[in-house]
Amino acid sequence: MATRIEKDHSRFRNIIRGRIKRNLRKYITSGEMIGKKGRDLVSIPVPHINIPHFRHDPRQSGGVGQGEGDVGTPIGRGDGDEPGAAGQGEGQHILEVDITLEELAQMLADELELPNIEPKGKKSVVSEKDRYTGIAKSGPESLRHFKRTYKQALRRHLISQTYNPKDPIIVPIHEDRRYRTWKTKVEPEAAAVIMYMMDVSGSMGDEQKEIVRIESFWIDTWLRYQYKNIETRYIIHDAVAREVDQQTFYHTRESGGTVISSAYKLASQIVRDEYPVEDWNIYMFHFSDGDNWGEVDTDECVSTLKDQILPVVNMFCYGQVESPYGSGQFMHDLVDHFPEAENLILSEIADKEAIYPSIKEFLGKGK
Amino acid sequence: MDKIEQDIIAAVEEIKGYALAYGLDMFETIFEIVDYDQINAFASYGGFPTRYPHWRFGMEYDELSKSYSYGLAKIYEMVINNDPCYAYLMRSNMLTDQKLVIAHVYGHCDFFKNNMWFSKTNRKMIDDMANHAVRVQRHIEKFGEEAVEDFIDLCLSIENLIDPHSVFFEKNGSSQNGDDFDAEKQSLRFKFKADKEYMESYINPPEVVEKQQAEWRKRQEDTRKKYPLTPQRDILLFLIQHAPIEEWQRDILSIIRDEAYYFAPQGQTKIMNEGWATYWHSKIMTTRVLNDAEVIDYADHHSGTVATQPGRLNPYKIGLELFRDIEDRWNKGKFGKEFNECEDYLARKNWDKQVGLGMEKIFEVRKMYNDVMFIDAFLTIDFAREHHLFAYDYNQRSGYYEISDRDFQVVKQRLLYSLTNWGQPFIFVEDANYMNRGELYLSHRHEGVDLKVDEAQDTLANIQKIWSRPVHLETRLKEKKTLLHFDGKEHKVREIE
Incomplete structure (x- = not known):
């Protein structure tokens, strides 16, 4: 029986992910990805x-409803559905709940199907743990399993009718x-450093920064889940x-070029x-509206990327x-200069809706 | 058998005894003890162990298991209308909760067995659901998962287009217009009785009679060209009988229809059914079962069940209070001509003739009524006032739903309206050969509220896929009579006079 519901469930998940039955896509409604801020408090996407x-x-x-209030008292927002003509079952209300960042990352991974990251370098192996997992017929006397041994002996006595x-x-x-x-x-204990860079020139408005903030929150969550030691700059x-x-x-808003x-x-x-390449996994994220100051500087960027950054990250x-002001x-x-760079990932984020696919582009490669 | 099961079996026996002693009359009830994951799976299938494969059960499961694992909600009771009834108890609930649920379930079982609106439901539905699953599975093997599932999606879009009252009538159309073809009766039509033969030509002038008869015959012929003869509300049945679809599609359509009819009475009696079950768990638990250690837990859980939120009508609460109110009124004789005509507030309030008919009355009510009749007959002005009922509306300007009225008549009308046909629009097949082109003409009986247009158009498109010729829906939008078309390619909206 469990398998039957699992099959229906995975079918549903596949529709949601847009793999099958695209005609149903327009009927999908979902909650928000991040609830009201705060580190651990989020709303669950349903x-x-x-x-x-x-x-x-x-x-x-x-x-018709029940309760106090004068005529004109608001009882619910009108943008969703009706406030509920008749309540369903007991306590069926969706709340925001406390969940840990780890669970959140796991949900993110399920949602976006992110692959686990394979840390580079084997030097970072630090811990070994022993687990008692099985039973064998031979071993040191100090590890003898008394109960199993007794049972085995009892069984033999019973079979041979000497009991x-x-x-x-x-x-x-x-x-x-x-x-x-x-x-x-x-257990490999890899270390990682994330560097966030953001363009705060006059053309980056509040909305653009909001997008950067949401996106970096999720990236942070994911990388923290993948690495034990992580630093952010x-x-x-x-x-x-x-x-x-x-x-x-x-929160800064600068201006200028x-x-x-x-x-x-x-x-x-x-x-x-500070971060020797052999010990650290290095991630860099740069957000901008793509309006750089002249071609000379762009060439400068390209050469810095090519010679100093891409080889190590x-x-x-x-x-x-x-952004309405940026040329993009x-x-x-970048596309022209690095048509085939493996570890350079580019993503255009048009609005908040686009955050979701963009995270997937960034983290979908498992590096 | 472990301790939990022993305890539960003892509780079932005990509570069953009390229920029978109070006069409840249940089908035999089988309690299954399951863990949380199983109960979520069962609940996703509406309580049935086997249903046909479809993603929406998976969707249900997704929601249930998420809300369970994040501690938002859990399912306490689930019982299905079947003979024997099946009910599920979640292993991890504590014993006090199990007892409450058992008592509650017996209330439902009694209701299923005795309420007349359930009398025509299939009591072997567990078996039939499993058969449906097998049939659908067979179609899937033959015609492919995609094709079958897509068709089920179409059917689900129109599963509410049935006529829940039709099960109480004979099959329609069997004895229709039998006398139309009786020649002798035909000749008498439009003639008055003339006592004296010589008066005949004055009382029934031949040319007038002939003219009327000719007109009538023409009308008859016109209607005979048209089918259905009268507007038909069971659109699913109509499509099964007349739509040009494959046999397997017909089969799926009838499966969906069977299940829709099976579930219909539960929609028609939501308030009563939950109210009745809550009334009995409360009665049995507080008068018989509870020991000192259990009182607090019981009270906590019970108050959660009947809690109200602003702007939300909790059927458990309203149903429970109405049953208690009826019991109280019939115990004290607060009914009949004398009471209704009494206008003295104090006298009405303290009215007590000690007639003691309360228990008898609520049993009668649970047998004869559905939600619409229940509210119509027993929602009194005193009750509405005491329970602070109000009507609410959407305020275009503020974007909020706001309390709009506390007047008793308004509240009652609104409530009745929202319960009639489960608050869903009435749609009929008017003509299946519209314009003599085999197009399907549906009509919406407008009762003050417009249809949600985008959804209506999508639904129309789904019907078109089944009917394959163009479809039309006559409705009213913003006070204007409007025709929605879909011809398979594009939607049109046109005002008609």
């Missing part, structure tokens, strides 16, 4: 497919002995780049000084946020 029916327009039909309930003496012989066995599990730049803390990163190469140079400087991700030229330049 996708739903509404098969169309002949039904009344909820805006016209109204209903006497009135005088229940059990004498184990060599073949009866059972021993615990163990396996050694090697933040760089903002307009015409010059500087390193800042997280708070400043998300855009010199992207300044950020790239600073980032590669930090890596050179696991991934360099460039996310271009669409930088993206095209």
Whole structure:
């Protein structure tokens, strides 16, 4: 029976993911991905497919409720469905719930089918753990499993009819002995550093920064889930780049021109000084509206990327946020210069809706 | 058998005894003890162990298991209308909860067995659901998963287009217009009786009679060209009988229809059924079962069941309170001419003739009524006031649903309206040979609320896929009579006078 529901369930999930039955896609409704901020508090996405029916327009039909309040007291927002003509079963209300970041990452992975990251370098193996997992017929006496040995001896006595309930003496012989066995599990403890770079020039508005914030939250969640030791560094730049803390990163609004190469140079400087390539998995994310200051600087960026950054990083991700002021030229330049770079990932983020596929582009390669 | 099962079996025996002593009359009830994952799976299938494969059960499961694993909701009771009834108890619930659920379930079983609106439902539905699954599976093997599932999607889009009352009538059309072809009766039509023969030509002038008869014959012929003769509400049946579809599709359509009819009475009696079950779990638990240690847990759970949220009518609560109100009124004799005509507030309030008919009355009500009749007959102005009922509407300007009225008549009308046909629109097949081109003409009986147009168009498109000729739906939008078309390629909306 379990398998039957699993089959229906996976069919449903496949529809939601858009793999099959695209005609149903327009009927899918879903909750938001991030709830009200806060580190651990999120709303769970519960996708739903509404098969169309002949039904009344909820805006016209109204209903009957129970409770206090004068005429004119609002009881529910009108943008969703009706407030519920009759309640369903007991306590069936969806709340925001506390869940851990780990669970969140797992859900993200399920949703986007992210592959686990394979950390580079074997030097980072640090811990070995022994687990007692099985039973064997031979082993050191100190690991003898008394109960199993006794049972085995008892069984032998019963079969050979030498067991006497009135005088229940059990004498184990060599073949009866059972021993615990163990396996050694090697747990790689890789370390990683994430560097976020953001263009904070005049053309990046609040909406663009909101997108960057949401996207980096999810990237952060995912990478934290993958690595035990993780460090984050933040760089903002307009015409010059500087390193800042997280708070400043998300809230500064600078103005002025855009010199992207300044950020790239600073980032590669930090890596050179503090994060030796052989010990660290390095991730860089750069968000901008793609409006760089002249071709000269773009060439500078390209050469920095080619010579200093791409050889050392696991991934360099460039996310271009669409803005009414930006030309978006930088993206095209990168495409022209690096048509085949393996660890350079580019993604255009038109609006909040596009965050979802963009995360998938960034993290979908398992690097 | 472990301790949990022993405890539950003892509780079932005990509570069954109390239920019978109170006069409940149930089908034999089989309790299955299952773990949370199984109960989610069962619940996704509407309580049935076997249903045909379809993604929407998976969707149900997705939602249930998510809300369970994040601690948002869990299923306490689930019982299916079948003889014997099957009910599920979740192993991890504590014993007090199990007892409450058992008592609640017996309330439902009694209702299933005795309420007349359930009298025509299939009591071997577990078997039939399993048969449906086999039939659908066979079609899948022959025609492919995609094709079958797509067709089921279409059918589900129109599964509400049935006529729940039709099960109480003879098959329609059998004895229709039998006398139309009786020549003697024909000749008498449009003639008055003339006592004296010589008066005949004055009372029935031949040319007038002939003219009327000719007109009538023409009308008859016109209607005979048209089918169905009268508007038909069971659109699923109509499509099964007349739509040009493959045999397997016909089979699936009739499976969907069977199941829709099976579930219909549960929609018609939601308030009563839950109210009745809640009434009995409350009665049995508080008067017989509870020991000191269990009271707090019981009270906590019970109040969760009947809790109300603003803007939401909890059927458990309303049903329970109405049954209690009826019991109280009939115990005190608060009914009949004398009581209704009494206008003295205090006298009405303290009215007590000690007639003690309450218990008898609620048993009668649970037998004869459905939600619409129940609310119509027993929702009194005193009740509405005491329970703070209100009507709400959508306010275009603020974008909120707002309380719009507390007037008793308005509230009652609104509630009745939302219960009639489960608050869904009435749609009929008017003409299946519209314009003599084999097009399907449906009509919506407008009762003050427009249809949601985008969904209506999508649904129309689904019907078109089954009917394969163009389809039309006559409705009213913003006060104007409107015709929605779909011809297989594009939608049209046209006002008609």
